Amino acid sequence: MMSIAAFCLAYAGFAALCLGMDRHYEAVFDRELPRRHRTPLRALGWAALALSLWASAAVWGWRYGAVEWIGILTLAGLLLIWFVSYRPGCALATGGLCAAAAPVLAWM
Template structure:
């Protein structure tokens, strides 16, 4: 298990869960003080599910079918907990944290490829 791959998966899962959470009116209202605009909910849901699928593909690509899904479930758990904590205590931080998690996670990609 490579810690960089775990960090990448957690970042992808966090961004995916954040997109899914922000596609809901309740969380969008808490985080951004307004309802989800009419045409934005579906693309946010699609992006959230795509990021979660990408994290599964990443885990399987680097860890194989034996350990990849196990690592992915762990990353889902950790990222989900982080999203719940941010939504519970500082909902206005969710959007900036998600927008920061994705590039930081992808910045790990060259280090993962070289390792």
């Protein structure tokens, strides 16, 4: 379950980083990105990606965990790219669900 939690954290992190960009924020919310939201979104995104690496390393160790983490980043990134391209609103909803599900999955 920890690998699934790592995937959820990676997706949520990428979603937060994505929303921290003007172009993608406007695609989802149809308005400009407020300056006060830019830094927290980016900080949360990087923190979620770091937690994703830690979760992968907790399961496989640092050597194999880093390799698994790169694969997880690839899958999460491709999924987010697809959602942002075709369903920007779903990208936000899925990112929120993944952020909420990650601690539950890690606890299991």
